[in-house]
Amino acid sequence: MSKHALITGITGQDGSYLAELLLEQGYEVYGIMRRKSVVDYGNVEHIKDKIHFIYADMTDVISLISAMRISQADEVYNLAAQSFVATSWEQPLATAEIDALGVTNMLEAIRSVKPECRFYQASTSEMFGLVQEMPQTEKTPFYPRSPYGVAKLYGHWITKNYRESYGLFACSGILFNHESERRGLEFVTRKITDAVARIKFGVLDHVELGNMDSKRDWGHSKDYVRAMWLMLQQDKPDDYVIATNETRTVREFVETAFAHAGITVEWQGSGVDEIGIDKATGKTIVSVNKKFFRPAEVDVLLGNPAKAESVLGWKREISFSDLVERMVKNDLALVEHELKCQNV
Template sequence: MKNALITGITGQDGSYLAELLLEKGYNVYGLMRRKSVVDYGNVDHIKDKIHFIYADMTDIVSLINAMKVSQADEVYNLAAQSFVATSWEQPLATAEIDAVGVTNILEAIRLTNPSCRFYQASTSEMFGLVQAIPQCETTPFYPRSPYGVAKLYGHWITKNYRESYNLYACSGILFNHESERRGKEFVTRKITDAVARIKHGLQDCLELGNMDSKRDWGHSKDYVYAMWLMLQQEQADDYVIATNETRTVREFVETAFHKVGIEIEWFGQGMDEVGKDKKSGNILVKVNKDFFRPAEVDILLGNPQKAEKEMGWERQISFDELVERMVENDMSLVAKEIVAINL
């Protein structure tokens, strides 16, 4: 029976990964930061099956302790300040967690158990101002946010420890992956939550930024399986995990509204663009300049050929099913909210 240590276990990816590893018979350990109120987040339903250790990515002593307590055979580093917009507001905190924090956990592994296998959650945001379409493992990086820059450091320090200390350390360059467990600060969940609220009559309009941004969207459940596969290979390596399909934010909006029987028609462009309900003519979507990034990432499109060929990975959940799952989940949550209000 293997021991696995997951940082960021209460988040979207951490929860799906914990479920996967428990199904495979692992002893699962998860890092948590001390707070005044204990919050198990997305693993609340399986918290009794997980061994929690209090630690912080900025405190190497606590990470060394976590390694000693967990006796981990595999470490999955999913902890991050993962919201791109916040990285401009908190660039130093983002660097401490997403960049230096990776070095801290690698050092903890090197000092306590160098035979432990390590997974680093890299991101397509490292490509930023893309130098090639689609992006693969050899595409040059050009991050366009403090988040992307910090993640690039984490990516390269992982490779450096692999080559310098012969650690089994690999990075998954994961393109956008969403789910029903995504936080509402992310654009996809913001959209599906708003669609549910508009459908239920609790909200009038959804405000978004750049409608022309193109992203490669998959489901988190498929992507955490790729994380596990990476640590089961004979040699450590880095892999792009993506769908090789790209859609605009506008297309995501259209698909989400379509799932609740609302067809959107677009008028204007740029800052003046609005989306109207074809039947009622009501404006349901507005572009808000406040939601534009200081430096935009216009298109992300990943080529997962290496992962498919070498690991046998392939995504199972289509874009349409992803949006449907998210909309249905938010429709259910909003319906329960209405019932609670009326009690």
């Protein structure tokens, strides 16, 4: 008899890759969706007929209890979140309702309906914020620097509390930045690769970005969802850092992205006056705008995945350069298709 899995946030980047993985493993996959006036399957449009969708909301515990009863899930993957850091400053209460209290609601639903169900909580490297040591591990003290990081830290600790207090099989994956072709356009990585494609095709002059010196540990979502699944296949529940142990600046991401489109970037100036110039044409293609700086910056994130590698047998397979290349190629194809449709 096949296992049942329930995924919150199934239409997002991670949810879609995880759904594909679980379907390949022979699971019956259930996904939670919020009811909207227009049905939007997001990143699972291509596999929607293979998924059982349930209307529910992370802020409504009754709907989550119902989702557990319908799915009879053996594994729950909580990927639903208000996951954009910048928005968490504009909507701190909504972020807390979904990313903090929503986790408690899901845990209560599991405890009420099927306490033997295994639970995965999507924690984040943003909980480290003002980092206390390099690199960050499972034992590094937390110091979140945004409403998003604070809300996620609550979700992380409540998961640990339910594990220790009620004996639930509950794990948190402290995932560092992971991107893909399915990343939303509001995230800086996808903003960059989309802009690269539009600049390449001559439909955009330049892209405005924030802190070019911010350093992040970037991996591919497809690798990271495999780690989520592995956590719930272990004999004992635990928390794991999932990362690449490599850090790159936003500037490096920009250079790599343009390089994959055949454009070489040269830099002039510094700080808010820094610009990137197309070496071949001399035109400005990157500029810095202070409005994209965070109220409290997280300057560097670098994760050590040694525990996940040794205990889970997990290994990152997609390199940084391959990640960026996949994103750029995807956006080049999307923009080319968009332009062809406009000219029909």
